[in-house]
Amino acid sequence: MTFEREARQTLGVCYYPEHWPESRWPIDAQMMAAAGIEYVRIAEFAWSLLEPRPGVHDWGWLDRAIDELAAMQLKVVLCTPTATPPKWLVDQMPDMLPVDAQGQVRGFGSRRHYCFSHEGYRRECARITDAMARRYGDHPAVAAWQTDNEYGCHRTTLSYSDAALSGFRRWLADRYQEIGNLNRAWGNVFWSMIYDSFEQIEFPAAAVTQTNPSHQLDFRRYASEQVASFNKLQTDIIRQHSPGRPISHNFMGKFFEFDHYAVSQELDIAAWDAYPLGFLDREIGDEALMKRYMGIGHPDFDPFHHDLYRSCGELRNGQDKGRWWVMEQQPPGPLNWGAYNPAPLPGAGRLWVWEAFAAGAEVVSFFRWRQPSFAQEQMHEGLLLPDGEANDGYRLCCEINEELQQLLPEPGSSRAEVALIFDYDSQWMMEIQPTAADASHFDSVLQAYAALRRAGISVDIVPPTENAIAGRKLVVMPMLTHITPEFAENLAASEAVVLAGPWTGAKSENLGISEGLPPGALRQLIDIRIRRVETRPAFAPFNLAEGGTLAGWLETVVAGDKVEVMETLENGQATALRSGRTIYLAGRYENAALDRVTRQALELAGLPWLDLPPDIRVRDNGNRRYLFNYGRDTQDLSALFPGAQVDMGSLQLESCGVACIRQPVQPATQQRVPASRQVTT
Ligand code: GAL
Secondary structure: OOOOOOOEEEEEEEOOOOHHHHHHHHHHHHHHHHHHEEEEEEEOHHHHHHHOEOOOOHHHHHHHHHHHHHHHHOOOOOOEEOOOOOHHHHOHHHHOOOOOOOOEEOOOOOOOOOOOOOOHHHHHHHHHHHHHHHHOOOOOOEEEEOOOOOOOOOOOOOOOOOOHHHHHHHHHHHHHHHHHHHHHOOOOOOHOOOOOHHHOOOOOOOOOOOOOOOHHHHHHHHHHHHHHHHHHHEEEEEEEEOOOEEEEEEOOOOOOOHHHHHHHOOOOOEEEEEEEHHHHHHOOOOOHHHHHHOOOOOOOOOHHHHHHHHHOOOOOOOOOOOOOOEEEEEOOOOOOOOOOOOOOOOOOOHHHHHHHHOOOEEEEEEEEOOOOOOOOOOOOOEOOOOOOOOHHHHHHHHHHHHHHHOOOOOOOOOOOOEEOOHHHHHHHHHOOOOOOOOOOHHHHHHHHHHHHHOOOOEEEEEEOOHHOOOOEEEEEEEOOOOOOOHHHHHHHHHEEEEOOOOOOOOOOOOOOOOEEEEHHHHHHOEEEEEEEEEOOOOOOEEEEEOOEEEEEEEEEEEEEEOOOOEEEEEOOOEEEEEEOEEEEEOEEEOOHHHHHHHHHHHHHOOOOOOOOOOOEEEEEEOOOEEEOOOOOOEOOOOOOOOOOOEEEOEEEEEEEEEEEOOEEEEEEOOOOOOOOOEEOO
């Protein structure tokens, strides 16, 4: 049997039957079906129940739970339980535990207590995965799989265990072949760091001061590859015993400890866990923004991840329409893991779900079915109250289910004309050597994404590959710290307008300064050399002549004759330069100024953009245009979309409101590009 891509979009839920008496299971299954839930994810933390003692399995309860769900035609997403190794296993081989950078063992008592490099633990994972896949691989109700749970969560990608150290040394020996090559690649002549053999190499941690950045980068790469091979171990086994069933993994928000593109190459469906209010509390870190979006969530943070993981979903199947899900969606209630845990505003939960559907999610699956009255997550709201009665989340499912019957959206997404590059190597390079305390690849990419969203532009967030940029009109690459000569050639050969942020191409593969000075290989597109970068704290920005500021990052550029200066500082120093279809920003533009240059790039690419009111966001998918109001006031959008056919909602878009209109619509406003000026040296 082959499970095809869902032909329509639908709801799911994360369920823990093992938390409740069996007599309750049929009631739960009936309630799920009645609310329009189709997919039920189970078992990701159930190892100690499935194998209470070494080699002794208890499948009975899981058989019966799956049967109860199947009886209501619910489809099961079955998880491998490897995120929670049982106590007996940890006692058998305590060296499987992860170790932190200070050498402290991270012990049993919560979850994710394993080191990705440990061969013995890998064998155990293969064993339980094999046993589950054989037992349930062709069960008619098992529609999909999830490997493990949130790889790397709780900072578990980097482990400083003995297993990791020997693995790292082997990895280095394989990569460099001879120790002399490693010494040269890392620049170990500096501070007398020359090694004689791979066996001498330690972790890039616990030294007196900074360790070598190339050493750190290689350790990050090694750790990332461990996650990918750990995942592949499981997907190979599942594919063997459960052919035709798609395999997913649930990624996280603002999480870069491993290369998600690499892991996704073995996944049929990329999924992620969306907690808008948790992210606002934990990841945004700006009081004004937190206040403004309290109860709603940041208008671009979760959508960014939808667009990133959709492109991850394309990587295995090479489909135009990446398969992706929200595997865990915050319910319309408080969480347990923020410093503070506010309740969503009325309508916010619905807005989150529709933003995901508009971005092409096949399934939006809520976390979790019923709020537990025990253990770590007892304060995390579910669709049901701890007493089993329906809560707001349950009612929301019923509401969305009705809407889905009427609108019949299709999964997937039309290829966007704008590609925004996000790159894990660049992320690690900036983490290792930020040069300004607040500089980050991710923050720069999110900022560029928000500028594009403010202009009403739909975006695919993609890796720096030829495939990913094929056919785009605009490629935006903020702080793409490392760029290969091949990718620079791909860009040069494409028809796309390229908007490159500062520090693009600045670093070599091993995190040295690019040959011939930054922007290295990008010089194939624009003839400039960066002679200096200076950085300042946010309270001391650089003022732009055209208005607005650079947020504390300024590069001194030497430009060739054919390069035009588009913008300068008040003192005349070039900050935006252009050569043909390529624009280079020699500083970190803050939002208002970034809007200006982004719109110039859009205009150069022939792309229409919108003058949206603040907090209104737009998403195009096929012939549908979705409108979202992340603000607290109703907005009248009728002048912006005159004569649009409204399929859902209203152009009087209330707070947290969602509307869907039919394309094509005429953009109401567009600005002109100011004439660029010749370079003055
Ligand atoms: C996720 C995790 C779930 C649960 C949830 C709570 O990160 O995958 O198991 O802990 O957070 O919000």
